[in-house]
Amino acid sequence: MKSLRTSGKGLIGVDITSATVKLIELKRVRGQYRVESYAVRPLREGAVVERRIRDIGAVAEALERAVVQAQPSTREACVAVPAGAAITKTLILPASLSDEEIEARIEIESDKHIPFPFSEVAFDFQRLGLNERYGDQQDVLLVACRHRDVHQLTETLQQAELVPAAVDVETFAMERAFSELRQQGGGGSDEEGVALVDIGATMNAFHVLKGGRIVYSRDTVFGGRKLTDEIASRYGLSLEEAGLSKKRGGLPGDYASSVLAPYIETLVQQIGRSLQLYYTAGRKHKVHRLVLAGGSSVIPGLKERLVEETGMEVLSANPFGRMQVNPRINAQTLANDAPAMLTACGLAMRGR
Missing domain, CATH: 3.30.1490.300 (Dna Ligase; domain 1)
Structure with a gap:
């Protein structure tokens, strides 16, 4: 029996990663998307490992907190299985x-x-x-x-008092959100190859898209959690404080040279290696630009270092650039979180 069906309009997109749960609600208003509500809540370490839920109760609790924070107008939600599943x-x-x-x-x-x-x-x-x-x-x-993968996700939604309306695949959701970037001019033309680098807490995923479709993917076990742990250890901060500090700055003067720079260099090398392997695999579509997504993609200096290393245009993913935003949402906070919301946005867009 099939159970991966699409649903009607007005879905909440729920993205469950190893570090956070992200929720966003989109509505169609006069033919245009409007962001009605959204929330990002941290997850207890170990609750999700390599995109697989290990503790449904902990994830459902975090999702419940996200629902309380967002106060969405609907309870119908869409969630995604990892591409590897x-x-x-x-x-x-x-x-x-x-x-x-x-x-x-x-x-x-x-x-x-x-x-x-x-x-x-x-x-x-x-x-x-x-x-x-x-x-x-x-x-x-x-x-x-x-x-079992579908059941685990729908059970998590139900425990958070959400109604499972659809189960998608992460890569499909990402392609759907990427279509918004293309409408804004950030996704390239049909003839151009674009590399989308999604930098999460423990993994960074390198995708090449051609004509809006993913034609190549590679995952690397290296993400923002390593930098967060280093900040927490060196400066005596909690993981939550360290996570905020790495994005907002305000750390001692040696931070940029002793902690941030080595991390950025490692990440740039890994992205370069993924690009090299893409070409080594005999792929014909040349990559013309890089689009950065994920919670750790906004680290100061990363974009500039990638421009220097690759010679390509490097953009931050913001799928909400053309969308209206409900006045009760802080637009600047949403813009800051936008690169991390690509998958959740793509899931919510199933309601179109």
Whole structure:
């Protein structure tokens, strides 16, 4: 039975990472998105490890706090499984098949496409149109993951008194939000390759997009938590205080040279290595610009160092640049958090 369906308008996007839970509510007003509510709340260390929930109770509690802070007007929410937990394949099937026949065909041939028992699978599909080569065939996008991954996420939402309306895949949500960046001119043209670097607490994900679609991805186990830990240890701060300080500054004079600069150099080297591996893999689309996302992408000096190292234009992701904002939201605070809200925004955009 399929359980990765889209829903109607007005979804809350919920992004669960290893360090925070992020919630954002978008509404369509006269054909344009409006940010109605949002919140970011910290997570207890170990509650989520490498994008997998280890403590549902702790995550649900943090999400509850986010809901109280945001005061959204709806309780319907969309959440995403990590890309590594999902199987995505484009199938070529007869164009004459109905939805029911496509579903039956996928079930019968599941052992060809899905590497685990079909009884454990939640799946969905989307027609992509007629196949370019064979006029009587159609391309169908198949997305599948284990029931347990869907259940874990929906259970977390329910414990936070939210209504699970849809389960997405992180990369699809990111592509959807990236479409907003393209509308603003920050996502490049259809012919340009754009590297999106999502710097989280423990991982940084390097994606190359062409025409708004992710064509290459690479994850590296290195994120902002390392810098936070170093600040906390060196200056005797709590992790929360250290996290705020690394973005806002105000640390002793030796911070920039002894702590921040080595971290930035390591991160720049890793991004350069990911770019090199992209080209080594024989990819044809040249990368023309870098877009930085994630909570640790706003560290002072990172953007400038990347411009110096790569010679490319480097932008900070802000999917809310064209959107209206509810007056009760602090627009500057939202702008500061925008690079970290890309996935949550893409999830909320499912309501369009």
